[in-house]
Amino acid sequence: MDIETPNILEDWKDHGAKIQVYIVGFAISILLTLIAFVITFYHLLSGWENVALLIFLAILQLFVQLIFFFHIGSKAQSKWNILIFLFMIMIVAILVIGSLWIMTNLNSKMMPTTKQMIQYMNAQGAAL
Amino acid sequence: MESVNTQIQQVPKYDKTDDTIVFGFWVYLMTDCVLFAALFAVYAVLHNNTFGGPDGAQIFSPSYVLVETIALLTSSFTCGIGLISAYNMQKNRVIGWFSVTFLLGLSFVVMEVAEFSHLIHSGDSFKRSAFLSSYFTLVGTHGLHVTVGLIGMLILIIRIYTKGLTKASVRRLTLLSLFWHFLDIIWIFIFTIVYMLGFS
Incomplete structure (x- = not known):
């Protein structure tokens, strides 16, 4: 042993x-x-x-x-040290990749700023 | 009586509880990694939100950070050499190498505090923008860890100086070295993600 x-x-x-x-x-x-x-x-x-x-x-x-x-x-x-290490890597990957993924998505789906909206409306101008 | 005396004189035998303690400390380090991962994620999300304030390229000095990095890397190395001396029960060498480690770590913290105070005095404090808030939180948390490590190291050096190298102090030095190498790894990621990528 x-x-x-x-x-x-x-x-x-x-x-x-x-x-x-x-x-x-x-x-x-x-x-x-x-x-x-x-x-x-x-x-x-x-x-x-x-x-x-x-x-x-x-x-x-x-x-x-x-x-x-x-x-x-x-x-x-021991194999437990490695196991805990791999578990930590998994949590870190989920945390970091997940956060970046969600926040990038949120940014692209955010309501545009007033400036951007005016630009958009000017571009569509003729219809208004 | 004589057998007791010879036992004290012997190089201490390490028992199984050391394994359990080192494993427990390892688990703590892994959970600390998760804390830093959360702060890195916050930084990664917020680093472009400068709110009209300066961005990384304007406030970071790569040469200054390189000196900080080399100081911390070297302290990690001297810490390892000190640990080898501890395993060989060379008391004076342990005190010497860990004192060098302490001074290098201290110069790292002093450089970081100087950088922070420079930023705050030039108006770019953590209140300026989301980028600076996340920067101060991430780098400051690391600096706080280093400071705690330095306090622990000082206490250990004094203990070894007064009470000699015992089985318990060798174990504590092992844990301290693990902590110190861990902080070095975290710093490598701060160096790369915050400073190098921020500057380029």
């Missing part, structure tokens, strides 16, 4: 928490941050591509830090 589920602190001491692991994780994180900064600072990309690449770099860094700093996937990380 004890051999199958080693203590988390013992396991980190033996496997995960090594100085090399932290150095590699730190180097990759700094590199990803600098790439995102350079892209933004020099306006290398614009519009949709810019948003997609920056979000991709952030998610990449999320996984780098989860693996190198949180030692996720090391054997002492």
